[in-house]
Amino acid sequence: MCVGLSAKVVKISEGTAVVDAGGAKRKVSAQLLEDLEPGDYVMVHAGVAIAKITDEDDDETDQLMEELL
Amino acid sequence: MGEEKKRTAREIIENYDGPAVRIMEVCGTHTHEIFRLGIRKLLPPQVELISGPGCPVCVTPVGFIDEAVWLALEKNVTICTFGDLVRVPGTKMSLAGAREKGAKIRIVYSPADAEKYALEHLEEQVVFLSVGFETTTPAECLSVKQAKKDELSNYSLLMANKAMPQAYEALKGSADVFLYPGHVNAITGTELCEHLTEEGVSGVVAGFTAKELLTALAVSLVKFQEGKPFFVNCYPRVVKPEGSREAQQLTEEMTEACDSEWRGLGVIPRSGVCLKKEWSDFDARKKYNIPPIQGKANPACRCGDVLQGKCKPSDCKVFGKVCTPQHPVGACMVSNEGACSAYYAYGDNTSATRG
């Protein structure tokens, strides 16, 4: 329903952030996220950073499986 | 249970020997990724995956395309749109067809880019085709806010935005477990999902990587066997229980609920999202007095049934014959996320029979 892209914040200025995904850079809106800093990872959808995230899915899935079993 | 600790998500899925279960991936990106990763090949026969209505392009009714074509051809408006919508058939033609007749159709990456185009082309009237669920609506609202700030009178939205809660109501009976759309939940949080659990509706929020999808499915199967309604957030690295307050506030401030037509599901009361009165200068329907248009879908197309899980794409008479990604008859064949498109693209026999 919504293609999301996880990307690293490389620059912040006045409500916008430049994000980097594998060397592809784009300016996106950072208006929905407070306190973003370069180095943070965000989920980007339709040119807007919608959530601050952790980049790797390993810990998350490991922990879920741990709790499940 | 000590032994079981070592089982991976994949082993749990492959060796599932519990009762038959229907899992609906609500989100079209899930449908797409599940096919792309070949996850259906891992499922035992009693696990059925149903592709739900979570593809904004697929649920957008024919009449919406007709409205956009009307704006482009009759009002000479420049249409800015996400690429997915360009080939969706309208009653008479798609936007690609209108482009052949001279309509100006621009594909953009984001609503902000459409607003920027309007700012740089003050001599043109620019309309952005605003589709999407809770995830996309904030981006579209932000573009309107920016347009107001830039004092633009040549930018507006043609809206077909939708919200999920009412759709869940409509879909309640069609699956045993929902794979909730992770990026919608990133905005809305998980309160509604937890509430649905109380009503006996089970589900998990799922992410989009191979690991995340396998984990979400494994969690679903293990919990389903326990027999009680459940909810698990399997995408905590992105989805927080409270969601995005900023996005929620923005949407609340600028939009209100309205009735909305879903292809296949019909009009669902209060399932749509439109701009509030104070923003009506940016509402293309009001601005251009778009006449009421009753779109007519091709009667042979069963997109509607497909979207509700009532039939598989391969059950539709035109599927793969008249209707192909090159010559789509219905929206589900156009969008990358559409169930028909996914079945056609990835549709070898094994995945089709298990669909």
Place this chain on the structure above:
Amino acid sequence: MSSLKDKTVTMAHGAGGRQTSELIDQIFAAHFANPDLTADDAAVLTPPAGKMAVSTDGFIVSPAFFPGGNIGKLSICGTVNDLACMGAKPLYLTCAFVIEEGFPMEKLEEIASAMEKTAAEAGVHIVSGDTKVAGKGQVDGVFITTTGMGQIEDGVKVGGTLAQPGDAIIVTGDVGRHGCTILLAREDFGIEADVTSDCAPLWKTVEAVMNTTHDLHVIRDATRGGVGTVLYEIAGQSNVGIRLDAASVPVAPEVRGVCGMLGLEPLYLACEGRMVIMAPKDEAEKIVETLRQCPYSKDAAIIGEVTADQPGKVVMTTEIGTQALLPQPGGELLPRIC
């Protein structure tokens, strides 16, 4: 030569009179000079011994100048590579220009200069040409059509119908760079990435491979539609199945990043300097080794094999080890949001 600075192509340059001659002399003849280039109505050539390959291709690209090349370089590479795909050494080439009124002379010269350089590298002579000027807005800058003639080396028989089960599939470098470069150069999507086109003349590369082994079945350049389209074409033409190991397809991280942002599949982005080669498995390592010595194929890799089952289909081994069909190309590439 009088300076070309600030001069533009006018309708008079296409009218066939004095100004047409000037344009030809100053730009085309100056750059394309070789013993076979004719000023007459047709070039008179000595036919090569044995079989000939002939191929024609029209080039329109917007923008005409992009990182890694321009439409001139492209118009030589495209046709030379088509010849090379048949195992043919490029000999002669003709070119026809349709130029938009108002096109800057300096730019036209830059294009001609790129053609000169690329033709020299590929060892092909431009023997005949044509220039037309179209009114403003009737064409987008400049369109070029080139036709190439080449000599097929003795003992070489390659073609799209000749893939056989058991063949290894080799790609001569990372995929999708040209398509990605053009997408970025159009600046429609506000994305920046350090990507240059892979546009390159590949005859020398193919020659090196043919010097390594004559046991080759298919050579095809992956242009429009990318490597994915080539694989489906061959699967259909040869009525074979193709098993693709998704993880071994070389893709530059920047290309992957751009594709991620726009929801595109790198296998379907155009290349202009990449070949797909199918040859018996026993020859594959040798071929890849040879390719890696050549300047345009340092990243050559074996990406899959030809199978007897599932004829007409391209089956991918996914990152979790399952099999899934590579989705069929769906026409126009549309960046998607959902």
